[in-house]
Amino acid sequence: MSDRAYALFEEQQKARGIHLDEVKASLKALKIETPSWGYGDSGTRFKVFQKEGVPRDPFEKFEDAAQVHGLTGLAPSVAIHIPWDKVDDYGKLRSHAESLGLSIGAVNPNLFQDEDYMLGSVTNASAAIRRKATDHLLECVDIAKETGSRDLSLWFADGTNYPGQGDIRRRKGWMFEALTEMYKAMTPDMRMLIEYKCFEPAFYHTDLADWGMAYNMALKLGPQAEVLVDTGHHLPGANIEHIVAYLLDEKRLGGFHFNSRKYADDDLIVGSINPYELFLIFYQILNAAGDADPAVRRNVANIAYMIDQSHNIEQKIPAMLRSVLNVQTQFAKALLINHAEVSAAAETGDVLGAEDAVRRAFEFDVTPLLHAVREEQGLPIEPMKAYLNSSYGKDILARGKGGASW
Amino acid sequence: MSDRAYALFEEQQKARGIHLDEVKASLKALKIETPSWGYGDSGTRFKVFQKEGVPRDPFEKFEDAAQVHGLTGLAPSVAIHIPWDKVDDYGKLRSHAESLGLSIGAVNPNLFQDEDYMLGSVTNASAAIRRKATDHLLECVDIAKETGSRDLSLWFADGTNYPGQGDIRRRKGWMFEALTEMYKAMTPDMRMLIEYKCFEPAFYHTDLADWGMAYNMALKLGPQAEVLVDTGHHLPGANIEHIVAYLLDEKRLGGFHFNSRKYADDDLIVGSINPYELFLIFYQILNAAGDADPAVRRNVANIAYMIDQSHNIEQKIPAMLRSVLNVQTQFAKALLINHAEVSAAAETGDVLGAEDAVRRAFEFDVTPLLHAVREEQGLPIEPMKAYLNSSYGKDILARGKGGASW
Amino acid sequence: MSDRAYALFEEQQKARGIHLDEVKASLKALKIETPSWGYGDSGTRFKVFQKEGVPRDPFEKFEDAAQVHGLTGLAPSVAIHIPWDKVDDYGKLRSHAESLGLSIGAVNPNLFQDEDYMLGSVTNASAAIRRKATDHLLECVDIAKETGSRDLSLWFADGTNYPGQGDIRRRKGWMFEALTEMYKAMTPDMRMLIEYKCFEPAFYHTDLADWGMAYNMALKLGPQAEVLVDTGHHLPGANIEHIVAYLLDEKRLGGFHFNSRKYADDDLIVGSINPYELFLIFYQILNAAGDADPAVRRNVANIAYMIDQSHNIEQKIPAMLRSVLNVQTQFAKALLINHAEVSAAAETGDVLGAEDAVRRAFEFDVTPLLHAVREEQGLPIEPMKAYLNSSYGKDILARGKGGASW
C-alpha cells in the first residue's frame, strides 16, 4: 500500500509543480535538537510526578536521546543545561555523545535555581550576586569550548512580582552589562541566543519580556547575538510567524524553542494544540529561504531548531519522538506550498486564492512522503511503533524512580 | 493630625450623604480568612525559595496567623489543607487555635499531590483511584466535624493536557458522582464551596473550568453547594464582578479566594495589581446587600472571604498583613459609594455621571477612616508598622529554614 | 487519479476499522445554514468596503445562497435578520426560497441598530424601550410562523461600557423578563437559541457574557430554550470544545455560529485560523453522538450549524463556499476518529496513544472521500472551481456597488 500511496502522492504533487526530490532533500536536512532535561522528570508548581526509568545522569540522558535520533534521523544533537548536566569531564561526555552518534548542542546556563537568585540573577540589585551570575555565564562559555558547542542559549527568569520591587531601567542596564561581558568572552564561531518570555516565574515584569527587548540587546551586542523564539513565551493572540518573518528580514533569528501552548507557557508537545501555527511558522521560514538577499538565506540556514517542553505526564522518550515527528510533519507540509501560486494570488488581490494556496498544502497527508524519506534513510517507517516494539522502554525501568528532574 | 484628618473626612462624607457610623460598623464586621499554607514556603515550577522562620507545623502556622488577626482584627479564622495540616488530634489543634483567639475555617482537601492522581483524582479513569479520592473528600467532612468548620472548600486540579487523553463527558459524570457522595455526607449546617479554574496544572481542559460548570454542579447537588470565586482563575479580560453579581442574584455565591493576577494564576497579593477591580467586586456585593430579596441579602451575609496566594518572594507574615489590609482598604472605599447617586444617574442615561459616582468613592483616601476604626477596636493604627516594630519576626527566625511548603 | 485515490483511502480506513459507507452517510446528512447578511457588505468600525455585485435585497441574497447550496449540497437553509431582511410578504420570500431549493432558517432579531438602543434594548433602564425591544422579539416569533422557521436566534448587544452605568442585576432581571415573554409566544415546535458574547460592542460588561449565563437563562425558561455557541465569542484560550461537550451532556446545546478568531471576535472564515479547533469541536459532538443516553443523542441530532462571519475583504459567494467547505472538511476528518481506539488508550492511561488516535484522524487528507461523496450526490467535485468557472460571479456585477450592508 505504501508504494502505491507514494506513487499517487508524487503524481499529485507533480501536477501542482512540486518536485519531491527537492522536498525529500530538505526533509533529510532537517535537524531538531532535543534538550537533555526533556528526558527527565518535570512538573508544575503543584507536583512533579516521578516516572520509572528516567535517566539518572547526563550520560543516560544522551543514551535516551540516541534512541530518538536513531529511530528518526532527526535529532543528532542534545542541548545541555548547567548545572543539571554538570560533569567533571566534559570531554568524556562529548566522547560518550559521539559514540552514540550524537553531538552536544547548545549550552544553557541556569540562573534561577540558586537561593541567591530569588530577586534576580544578572539584574539583581546586589553587585555580588550579579558577579556570581555573570561568572556562571562565563563558565558556560568555557564549557561550550570543551563540548564544541556553537550556541549559548540564554533564558533569564529575572523580573519582578510587584511595581517598585526593582528599578526597571537599572535592571535593563545590568542585563546589558552581563551580556556584554559574556559576548566578549565568546569565540568568533559562537553565537549567543537571547530568549524572551512575557511572564513566569516573574509575574509583574520580566526583564526580557518580548522579542523587541531581546532584539534590542542583540543589536547592541553585535552580529554574534541573535534572538531565540520560544513558541510558548508569548501573550495570547501573538502572531508568532510574523515575529519570525520580521527577525529573519533583520537577519537576527537565532532559533526556536518548540512547544505548544493553549493558555500560558504550557510546555506541551509541539504541534499538539495548534498544528497550523507550526506549519505557518515554517511557511515564513521557507518563504525567506528563497529571498534574494543572501544574508536572509544565510539566517534561514543557521536557524537552531530545538525542543523545549515539560513532559509532566507523558512517557519521556515517546514524548520526544512525538515532538520531533510533529515538527517533521509540519515542515513537510510547508514544503508543499507552491510559493509562486501564493504570490500570484496575493499580487492580484485574490485573498481567498492566496489563503487557499497556503492552507491546501497543510491539508495533504504527508505520510507517504515521510515513509519514503525514512526508507531512503534506512530508518524505521514508523519510528514510534518501532520504539514501542523495542525493549528499550522496558529495559530502562530498571533505573527505577527518582531520576533527573528540575 | 489623625483627628483632624478624620474630622475632615467625616465632614466630607456627610456632605455626600455617607454616614460613617454605618461604614464603621460594616468595617468592624469584615472577616477575612487566611490560609494556613500562606504562612509556609511556596514557589513556581522553577524553584521554591526557602525562607528562614516559616512555621514547621500546623500549630506554628496558627501562631503566625494569630499575629495577623491580633494586629488587624480582620482574620479570626484560618483555612486548613489536608494532608498538609494533618494532625493526630484535631481537637488539640482546635484548642490551640481557640487559645490564640482563632477558629479553624474551611477544610481544603488536597487531591493533586499523590502519584495516583497524575491523570485525575475524582475524574480518573480508574475506579480505584476515584474511590480513594472520594474517600479523601469524606475524610475531610469528618475532619470538618472535629474542627467545627462550616465550609468544605473544593479545588480539583483534574483535567487533561491533550485532546483524547480523557473523555470529557465521562469525567464530568465522575465529578458529579464524587461530589454527590460528599454532599450526602455533610451535616445540614455545612457548605460545599466549589471552585473553578480555567487552567493549570491541566493545560488542555480542566474538569471544572469556569463558574458555569461549578454553578451547574452546585445546582444539581442542592442548596448547600455554592460557587467559590478565586480571583486568579479566569481567562484574560473576564469581568469578575459581573460573575459575582450574577451568582449573588442566583444566591449561589459561596465565597472568594482572593489574590491578584496580571497574566495567569499569578497568586500575587490581592489588590496589588489592579486594586480597582477589587473595589468593583465589593461594589457589586454592596449593591446586592441592599436587595429587596432576603435570599440575596442572606447570600451576601454568608460570603466567605478568604485569601489564597503564593508568597514566593515575600516575607510571609507581612505579606498576609498586606493582603488583609488591602482587602479592608478596598472594602472601605466601596462602602463610600452612594448607591442612590449611581442609580439616579444610571436611570437617566447619564453614563458619565454614573461612572463618576462609582469611581469617586475609589479616589478617597480611607486612611483616616481606617485609623479611627482601629482605634475604636483597640488595634494598632498601623498594623504593618506595629508588626515590623515587634520582635515576632526576628524571634521566629530561630525556626530556621525548611519549614512547611507545598 | 481520483478513483485510485479513493480506493487507496478506503483501503487505509478499512484497515483502521473505519467504514466509509457510514462516513459518507454522515457527510451527506451534514447541513450548514448560511446567513443572509453574509452575502452583503460588512466591515470594521474603521470602514465598510463596498463590493460590486452584492445583493440589493433579501431575494437576491437567497439567489446567491442558492449558488452555495447548489454547488455543495451543504447549505439548504438561510438565516434571516430582521429588519435587514424585512419584506412586506414573507410568504413570497418563502416561495422564492423554495423555488431555489432553499428554506428559510433561523430568524434573528436585531436589537442594536436603533438609536433607542444605545444604552440597551431589553435591558434598557427605560421601560418604554424595553417594551419596544420585547415587541420586536414578539414580531420575530410571528415572522418565524410565516417563514416556517423552527429557530429564533438571539444575540443581544446589551451591556455597559463603564462601572455604574447600569445595574448589572436589574438588567439581568429585565433580560429574563423579555425572554420569558418571547418564550411564551413561541409555538411548541419552536426553539429559542440564546447566544452569549464576552464583549463588543459593550466594553465593560455584556449582559449575557458567557455560556453559563445563557445556560442559566435557558434552564429557567424551559426545554425549548438552548444555548448558541458562536466560536468567536470567547475570551483568549477558552476551550470551546469543552463547553460544547458540557452543554451536550446537559442537553442544552442549540447550535453554532461558526467563524474564526485570532484576537477578538474577528469573524474570519471558519477553519482558516485554527482548523484543529474546529475538528476538536466535531470530535466532541461525534463522541456524544454515540452516547447511551437518547436525550444526548437527540441533542446532537438537533444541533443547528450556522455560519456567522464578516466578509470584509473577500468576495462574498466564494467566501461562503470556502466556509461551508471548511466545515465539511473538518467534519469529515472527525468522522475518521476511531473512538474505540481513543477510549482504549485513555482508559489505560496511555496519554500519547490517546492523543495520537485523535490527531491522526486530522492528518488524513479527506479530498478523495469528499470527491466521492460529491460525485454520488451529483455535485461538482470541486465546488469552488465550478463556481469560479461559472458566469454567476460576473453576471451579478451588474448589480453594481452599494448593495446590502449592515
Added chain:
Amino acid sequence: MSDRAYALFEEQQKARGIHLDEVKASLKALKIETPSWGYGDSGTRFKVFQKEGVPRDPFEKFEDAAQVHGLTGLAPSVAIHIPWDKVDDYGKLRSHAESLGLSIGAVNPNLFQDEDYMLGSVTNASAAIRRKATDHLLECVDIAKETGSRDLSLWFADGTNYPGQGDIRRRKGWMFEALTEMYKAMTPDMRMLIEYKCFEPAFYHTDLADWGMAYNMALKLGPQAEVLVDTGHHLPGANIEHIVAYLLDEKRLGGFHFNSRKYADDDLIVGSINPYELFLIFYQILNAAGDADPAVRRNVANIAYMIDQSHNIEQKIPAMLRSVLNVQTQFAKALLINHAEVSAAAETGDVLGAEDAVRRAFEFDVTPLLHAVREEQGLPIEPMKAYLNSSYGKDILARGKGGASW
C-alpha cells in the same frame, strides 16, 4: 473645607519628604493634546449612534476643544486628522485655533478609509496605491508646515486577514520605503511618531504590530522618528509601563495615545478601567525624569501626551473633560511617589516595602492638591461641574444631529 483639606494634605506630604511646590509646578506644566475626532460621533462596527450637538466642521471642533482647555488649563493643543479635518485654508484654521487660545497639534494621516486601501495602503501590493498612500503622507508633512505642527502621528491599519494574503516581509519593505520618503520630507524640527497595534482592523497580521516593530523602523529612519504608545493597542496582559521605561531608556518614546481597554482596543475613557496602570506608567516616566543621562531626561520632556478614544455613548465634551482630568489625577498621584524611599527598599530586597512605597502614593486623595493648583491658575475648582453649569452644552444642541463622525 478646601483650605483645611489642603493644609492637612501639605502637612502629610511634607512629613513624607514631598514638597508640594515642585509637585504643583509639574502639574501646571502638564499638557494633554485632545484629538479633533474625539468631539465627533464614533461607534462600533455595529452602529454609530448620533448625538445632538456634535461639531459640524473642524472649526467647531476647535471651539469645543477650547471649552476643555478653558476649564482645565490642560489641553492647549488639538490633533487633527486628514482628511477629516481637511480645509481649504490651514492658515485660517490655525488663526481660529489661536484665537481660542489653542494650537494645532499632531497631524494624523488617514490611510484606511479609501476604497483603494482595502488590502493595504503603503504596504499594498499595487505600486500605484502605495504611491497614492505615500503622497498622502507627504501631503500631511506639507499641512504640518502650514499648521506649525511638530508631530506627524502615524497609524497604519495595514495588515492581512489570512495567511498568504500578503507577503509579510515584502510589506515590511514597502512600509520602510514609504516612511523613508516621508522622513526625508520632514523639516529638522519635525518628529515622526510611529504607532503600533496588535490587531484590528486586520485580523491575522498587522504590519506594525508591536513596539519592537515600530522601534525597529524608527531606529533605521533616524533620530526624528520615535515610537507612539497607544495604551489600547496591546495584547492581554502586556506590561505597558515596562515598554514605556524601555523606550525611554533607548530615548525613543515619542508619546502616548491614551485610552482604556478591558478586552481589545476598547477606546474607553483613559483611567476608567484600570487607573493603577495609568499611575504606574507615570511612575516610570517620573523615574526616568530623574535620570543621570540628559538624553533620557530630554526624552521625558518631549513626550507628547494625547487622548485617542471613541466616545460612542458619552456626551463628547464631558467625556473629554473626564479624560484629561483622569490623566491629571493619576499624574498628580505619581508625583507623590518618594523615589528615594522606593529605591532604598528595592536595593535591600524589601519587596513589600518597595511595593508599598509606590502603592501608597496612589492611595492619596489628590483632590485638595488639584483644587489648589486650579485656584492658583485661575481655573474653576471643579471643571466638570463648571461645564455642566454653563450653557455651552445646551447651546450647541442647535447644531442638531449628524455632525462629524468617522
